[in-house]
Amino acid sequence: MSQNFVLKKGLDIPLAGEAALRVSKTIAPGIVAVQPTDFKGFLPRLLVKEGDPVLCGSPVMADKKNADILLTSPVSGTVKEIVRGDKRKLLAVLVETDVRQQHVDFGVRDAATLDAGQVRQALLQSGLWPWIIQRPYGIIADPDVRPRDIFISTFSTAPLAPDSQFCFGSELQAAQAGICALSKLTDGKVHVSLDGKRRTSPFSGLRGCELHTFQGKHPAGNVGVQISHIAPIRKEDIVWTVSPATLVAIGKLFTTGRYDVRRKVAVTGPMAIEPGYVETVPGMPVKEIAPFLGNTPAESLRIISGDVLSGKTVGMDGYLGAFDNQITLLHEGTEQELLGWIRPFRFNQFSADRSYFSWLLPNKKYAMDTNLHGGARAFLMNDGYYARVLPMDIYPVYLAKACLAGEIEKMERFGIYEVLPEDLATCEFVDPSKNNIQAMIEQGIDLMLKEMA
Amino acid sequence: MNKIFEKGGKFYWLHSTVDAFETFLHVPGTVTTKGSHVRDAIDLKRILILVVIAAVPAALFGMWNVGYQHGLAVGDPRLNILGNWWYGFLRVLPLYLVSYIVGLGIEFACSQIRGEEVSEGYLVSGFFIPLIVPVDIPLWMLAVAVAFAVIFGKEVFGGTGMNIVNPAILTRAFLFFSYPNYMSGSSCWIHYKPTEQLVDGFTGATPLALDGASAQYGTGFWDLFIGTVPGSVGETSVIAILLGAIVLIWTGIASWKIMCAGILGALFVGGLGDLAGISTIPCYMQLLYGGFAFGIVFMATDPVTSAQTEAGKWIYGFLIGALCIVVRLFNPGYAEGMMLAILLCNVFAPLIDHCVISAHLSRKAKKLKTA
Numbered sequence: 014m015s016q017n018f019v020l021k022k023g024l025d026i027p028l029a030g031e032a033a034l035r036v037s038k039t040i041a042p043g044i045v046a047v048q049p050t051d052f053k054g055f056l057p058r059l060l061v062k063e064g065d066p067v068l069c070g071s072p073v074m075a076d077k078k079n080a081d082i083l084l085t086s087p088v089s090g091t092v093k094e095i096v097r098g099d100k101r102k103l104l105a106v107l108v109e110t111d112v113r114q115q116h117v118d119f120g121v122r123d124a125a126t127l128d129a130g131q132v133r134q135a136l137l138q139s140g141l142w143p144w145i146i147q148r149p150y151g152i153i154a155d156p157d158v159r160p161r162d163i164f165i166s167t168f169s170t171a172p173l174a175p176d177s178q179f180c181f182g183s184e185l186q187a188a189q190a191g192i193c194a195l196s197k198l199t200d201g202k203v204h205v206s207l208d209g210k211r212r213t214s215p216f217s218g219l220r221g222c223e224l225h226t227f228q229g230k231h232p233a234g235n236v237g238v239q240i241s242h243i244a245p246i247r248k249e250d251i252v253w254t255v256s257p258a259t260l261v262a263i264g265k266l267f268t269t270g271r272y273d274v275r276r277k278v279a280v281t282g283p284m285a286i287e288p289g290y291v292e293t294v295p296g297m298p299v300k301e302i303a304p305f306l307g308n309t310p311a312e313s314l315r316i317i318s319g320d321v322l323s324g325k326t327v328g329m330d331g332y333l334g335a336f337d338n339q340i341t342l343l344h345e346g347t348e349q350e351l352l353g354w355i356r357p358f359r360f361n362q363f364s365a366d367r368s369y370f371s372w373l374l375p376n377k378k379y380a381m382d383t384n385l386h387g388g389a390r391a392f393l394m395n396d397g398y399y400a401r402v403l404p405m406d407i408y409p410v411y412l413a414k415a416c417l418a419g420e421i422e423k424m425e426r427f428g429i430y431e432v433l434p435e436d437l438a439t440c441e442f443v444d445p446s447k448n449n450i451q452a453m454i455e456q457g458i459d460l461m462l463k464e465m466a
Numbered sequence: 467m468n469k470i471f472e473k474g475g476k477f478y479w480l481h482s483t484v485d486a487f488e489t490f491l492h493v494p495g496t497v498t499t500k501g502s503h504v505r506d507a508i509d510l511k512r513i514l515i516l517v518v519i520a521a522v523p524a525a526l527f528g529m530w531n532v533g534y535q536h537g538l539a540v541g542d543p544r545l546n547i548l549g550n551w552w553y554g555f556l557r558v559l560p561l562y563l564v565s566y567i568v569g570l571g572i573e574f575a576c577s578q579i580r581g582e583e584v585s586e587g588y589l590v591s592g593f594f595i596p597l598i599v600p601v602d603i604p605l606w607m608l609a610v611a612v613a614f615a616v617i618f619g620k621e622v623f624g625g626t627g628m629n630i631v632n633p634a635i636l637t638r639a640f641l642f643f644s645y646p647n648y649m650s651g652s653s654c655w656i657h658y659k660p661t662e663q664l665v666d667g668f669t670g671a672t673p674l675a676l677d678g679a680s681a682q683y684g685t686g687f688w689d690l691f692i693g694t695v696p697g698s699v700g701e702t703s704v705i706a707i708l709l710g711a712i713v714l715i716w717t718g719i720a721s722w723k724i725m726c727a728g729i730l731g732a733l734f735v736g737g738l739g740d741l742a743g744i745s746t747i748p749c750y751m752q753l754l755y756g757g758f759a760f761g762i763v764f765m766a767t768d769p770v771t772s773a774q775t776e777a778g779k780w781i782y783g784f785l786i787g788a789l790c791i792v793v794r795l796f797n798p799g800y801a802e803g804m805m806l807a808i809l810l811c812n813v814f815a816p817l818i819d820h821c822v823i824s825a826h827l828s829r830k831a832k833k834l835k836t837a
Contacts, residue, residue, distance in 0.1 A: 026504065028504065172504075245834055247834050315497075315503060317503055321502065321503045321504045322501075322502045322503070322504075323501075323502070324503065326503070341503075343503055343504065345497055346495070346497055347495040347497055348495055349492040349493060349494060349495045350492055350493040351491065351492045352491065352492060353492060353493035353507075354493055354509055354511040354512045354515070355511070355512070355515060359507055362507035363506070363507060364506050364507040364508045365506055365508075366506065366507075366508040366512075366513070366717070366718070367716060367717045367718050368508065368512055368513065368516050368717045368719070369507060369508065369512075381504040382497075382504070383497040383498050383503050383504065384493070384495065384496065384497055384498075384505070385494075385496045385497060385498055385505055386493060386505050386506065386507045386508070386509055387493065387505075387508075387509025387510065387511065387512075388489055388494065388496070388509070388510075388583045389583070390510050390583070390585050390586075390626070390627060391585070391624070391625065391626060391627030391628055392627055393510060393513075393587070393626065393627045393769060393770055394513070394769050395721070395769045395772070395774045395779075396774040396775060397721075397774070397775070397776055397779075398718070398769075406830060408774075408775070408823060410774070411774075411823065426827060434501070438501070438502055441501050441502045441505075442502045442504070442505060442506055443506045443508070444505075444506070445506070445508045445509050445510050445512070445513055446510060446627070447505065447509065449499075449500040449501045450501065451500070451501035451502065452500045452501055
């Protein structure tokens, strides 16, 4: 039964630099990185060495815990370098692309006629399996488990998030094939949520799944928030989530027989010159988008793979993260601001707090920077101060404190199974005590994983 | 910051203090390292300075009232508004100096020991403390009380944000139980020098202690509402406190739920008292007497020591209001119940929250099971 949800709590962060709806460049990067660190819970074992030729879809590494789970190359070429960090930790495999892109042929098949085992086999072989995320904990899905349900949020409400209609408007057929395949993997339902603010969605025509609409401020588009409204995760429950880009890639695996993770990526943010979209593959070096950066010196620019709330700082030498379809460019706010906090008005700073006057200018967009705007303090404000930006039935401060204290029982009570750090990002944004709430939740989840293993 | 104040530098022991003054002048150039890359412009300095601003009307009125009450007591009401205010300002200023020098001194030292930045919490406590004590309190007593409250009420728990009871209320409680002669009765509320001749029939007792009986002052509704009565420096004027309440509620710093619940609680018990004939004053007058208004607006709503949950705030506020009036009605020896009501409820706030959250979670679990 489909439902419409209107969420009252939340916060849209009015960041300047929204991407114009056009593809300004199709990037065929010279080098692509396959980064195992993007996939939480994936312990990499190398399957290639430097100089090996790979095709698009050839396995590059496997999971040490389950050798069936593979990461594959998104392009064809030769393995150029294996990048390791401290203690020889595998950080990335760099593939130098060749001119004639060749694909491993996984065979065109009708997903509707396959059984669960065949679908699972196809996903594992092609390297699409690690893109399926398990909740709780946000780790890669276990192929031996049948999840209670599978959830897909087709839109994002994060600041400057790419436009769902623009990115996936022409992919309905692939998405439908993806739904057919995924529905074989669960005994429950495949839940797909649409943006309630839009009248049309490329996904509204999907069959074989439950369609819901969500309307509200960020994080209403977060799949975690949606799960908690559709069918909350209880202890012992396991559900999977799939991003819309992954859904399309799964569909294409069956409709074209290829591992095809090309996507539109929004280059956004107040420091982006003519923000727009590029078409590329995950693992693209950030250097490829140099035209968007202009002449800003590297030290005063923060390059984020993902959105400003939960994205990762990658820097000039970094790569686009596997799950990201957005790059955000911010100014590093290292300047001191004379008498900042005591000025009655600071019209160029955004605050969700009523003690500033941002509420007078509801449509203003702000060129925010990375300044912390204050010193780190202990939690002082009430739980309700944070809960007003979190449309979930949990107590954010209690959960964060339980994570800090490492109290498993309390973390369970306060809902650690239902959240990933990204879901509490708005709480972190508004926190006047400048706590790193997402890092606290991450710490709690890591502890749970360790204790439950 | 100069290198000599950084770790390993010669003056590292002054690090927290220098940092406090530096960040007072300007927002530092610190950037985000983890999590959200952009942050709200709000910080604790802004929030806490707003609480101070909200209390300014009460403080200004309190200073005027000190001068005005003195004039009445010595039969010399010649001074104009500014004159009265200036007279009071000179009497209250030493209280502020003692409160801030002792309190901030301890705060700075403790922050340095913990190796943290100085938290702004005491800016507010230090502003409130002179407003909730009698103007003639000896300064050394105030210093001892502030030191006790800051060290044992706050720093031993880990500083601002970790405390269980409100340090300002604790200061007052310490004074009350240690030096009761200076904190109650009829001689402490109005400033006058021993050499000054008082008018005939003068009593400096607060309206609360007189329980509505008339003295040489009018103690009608409007006197109490405007605040032209003896009492602690900042507590008398309900209208000045209401101005502060508007600021606090509008900015969302203080919870309107706690304030409303407190008023409901007081009216409830006061009304019962009226019906039972225990009390001779109408229940709504209880809201104007003594420290009720100041307490419910500024003290009970302290976000650290009040209840955290929304339902908990209603319970917490109601209990404060109700307990305050219970003390007033049944304890003839001690007329002011607000201080003890808030202290007691501060201690019970975590329990209230625990019950509210447990009830909520078990309801949620039940719903999930049936779903």
